Amino acid sequence: MKNIFGFLFYGLLSLSVAAQETVYPAPAYNGLLFIKNAVVHVGDGQVLDGVTIMIKGGKIEKIAKDLPIPMDDVKVFDVKGKHVYPGLILSSSVLGLVEVNAVRATADFNELGEFNPSIRSIVAYNSDSKVINTLRSNGILLAGVTPQGGLISGSSSVVQLDAWNWEDAGYKPDNGIHLNMPDLINRPNPFGDASNPPGDPLKRGMEQVDKMKAFFREAKAYAFEPAHASTNLKYEAVKGLFNKSQKLFVHADAVREMLVAVDFSKEFGMDVVIVGGSESFQIAPLLKANNIAVILSQMHSLPTATDDDVDQPYKTPAMLQQAGVLFAINDEDGQTRGRNLAFNAGTAAAYGLTKEQALQAITLNAARILGIADRTGSLEPGKDANFVVSEGDILDMRSSVITQAFIQGRLIDLTDKHKQLNERYKHKYSLK
Numbered sequence: 001m002k003n004i005f006g007f008l009f010y011g012l013l014s015l016s017v018a019a020q021e022t023v024y025p026a027p028a029y030n031g032l033l034f035i036k037n038a039v040v041h042v043g044d045g046q047v048l049d050g051v052t053i054m055i056k057g058g059k060i061e062k063i064a065k066d067l068p069i070p071m072d073d074v075k076v077f078d079v080k081g082k083h084v085y086p087g088l089i090l091s092s093s094v095l096g097l098v099e100v101n102a103v104r105a106t107a108d109f110n111e112l113g114e115f116n117p118s119i120r121s122i123v124a125y126n127s128d129s130k131v132i133n134t135l136r137s138n139g140i141l142l143a144g145v146t147p148q149g150g151l152i153s154g155s156s157s158v159v160q161l162d163a164w165n166w167e168d169a170g171y172k173p174d175n176g177i178h179l180n181m182p183d184l185i186n187r188p189n190p191f192g193d194a195s196n197p198p199g200d201p202l203k204r205g206m207e208q209v210d211k212m213k214a215f216f217r218e219a220k221a222y223a224f225e226p227a228h229a230s231t232n233l234k235y236e237a238v239k240g241l242f243n244k245s246q247k248l249f250v251h252a253d254a255v256r257e258m259l260v261a262v263d264f265s266k267e268f269g270m271d272v273v274i275v276g277g278s279e280s281f282q283i284a285p286l287l288k289a290n291n292i293a294v295i296l297s298q299m300h301s302l303p304t305a306t307d308d309d310v311d312q313p314y315k316t317p318a319m320l321q322q323a324g325v326l327f328a329i330n331d332e333d334g335q336t337r338g339r340n341l342a343f344n345a346g347t348a349a350a351y352g353l354t355k356e357q358a359l360q361a362i363t364l365n366a367a368r369i370l371g372i373a374d375r376t377g378s379l380e381p382g383k384d385a386n387f388v389v390s391e392g393d394i395l396d397m398r399s400s401v402i403t404q405a406f407i408q409g410r411l412i413d414l415t416d417k418h419k420q421l422n423e424r425y426k427h428k429y430s431l432k
Helices: 002-019 130-136 201-223 233-237 239-243 255-268 280-289 312-323 341-349 355-360 364-370 417-428
Strands: 032-041 047-056 059-064 074-078 083-086 088-093 140-145 152-160 170-180 247-252 272-276 293-296 327-329 387-390 402-407
Touching: 032 387, 088 341, 088 364, 130 140, 130 417, 170 239, 170 364, 201 233, 201 239, 201 255, 233 239, 247 255, 255 272, 255 280, 280 293, 280 312, 293 312, 293 364, 312 327, 312 341, 327 341, 327 364, 341 355
Parallel strands: 032 074, 032 083, 088 140, 170 247, 247 272, 272 293, 293 327
Antiparallel strands: 032 047, 047 059, 083 387, 140 152, 152 170, 387 402
8 A cells, every 4th residue: 555655646746747847047148148129118218219238247238229249159139120128027926925826835925923024025935936937928027025914024025037946036135024004994894704803993903003113113222222132033124124225115005094104104214115005196295295105006906995986096107107206016916916017007008107107117116116226127237137028019918929038138938837738728729
C-alpha cells in the first residue's frame, strides 16, 4: 500500500511539473539596445514621433531622432507603426499573495489582529503566480503588493514582474504602511451580517480611530527617542512614517473617513495617500491643500452614494485633475485581477481626461505616489528601461496588442496561461 501511494504521489508530482509553463525570467542584458522608428508616449504628456531610444545597462541613455546606431554588438528593434509606452503600474493589489480567491490555502494577504504594522507583504509574494504573466501581457510591469485586514495591515512593497523570487522582485520594498479606516457611516445590513455587530457604527468607528491615534502617538515618541530600553517591533516598523521615507496609505471611500485621514496628516506630519477615494471629488480642494494623493481603486463600478450620478466613478479622475490633486488609477478587482488597468484609464479619457493624462495616471503619477518616480514611470534618460510596445492605443481594448515588453532593459517572455489555453483549444477544434 505504501508503495502504491508513493507511486501515485510521484506520478502526480511529475504531471504537475510537466504542466508548468516554461517561462523564465529574462537574463540581464548589459549591451546596447536600440528601439527605432518609435512613437514614444513619454508618460508626462509628451508624444515623440519617429524617434530612437538608446538603452545601455538597463537604463535609457538617449531618446532622439536620427540617433546613429552602431553596426556591431547591438540589438535593434524596428517598431515602425507601433507605440512605445512606459510600463504600466498597478498601484495597489494582492498580486502574488492570492492565487485562487476561493481556495483558502492560496491566500496569504490577511493577518489576524488589529495592529500588524510589522507584517511585510513582500516576503509572502509568490513570483511564480500564474496571474503575473497575464498582467504583463496587458502592459503592466510593476505592481504595489499590499497587505489587508485589521486596522493597520502592514507594509506594502513595489515589485517588478519578472523575477525568480521575492528578493529579485523587490523594486522598492516596504514603501508604505497600510491603514484601513473604520466604517464611519451607518449602513444597515438587512441580512444580519455577523461582521457588522449591532450598535452605533460611528461611535464604534471613532473608538477605533482613537486607538490608532494613540498607537501613532506612542510610535512617534518611540521614533524620536535617542535610545530604547527594549525594541518594539511594531513601533520600529512605522519609523519611516515620521522621517517620510514611507507613506501612510489610508484605505477609505467616504468623505467622513477621508477627513480623518487629513487629520492624521496634520497631526503626525505624515505623507498620506488615500486608497479607494470614490468620494474624493467632493473634497478635492482640501486634498490638494494638504498634499494628499489618491489611488482610485476601481472605476468600473457603481458610485458609493445612491444619489450620485451613475457615471460618477468615470468622471472623478477629471475632477481631481482639474483640482490639481495627484492621483493614480488602479484596478483593484477580485475578478479582473488588475488586467483592466489600462482600460480603466481609457474610460477616464472618455470622461474628461486627455489620453496622455489618463496614461500618466497609470505610469508617472503612480510612480510618484509609490516613491519610484526617480527610477521609472516615464521614458526619460537616466531611468530604468521599463516599457512596452503596442500595435495600437494601449488604452483601447480593441487595438491594444502588446508585442514586446522590457523590464530594466530585459526583453521578457509574454507567454501566459490564457494564451496557452487559447492555443490549446485552437488545436482541439481545428482552428489552427
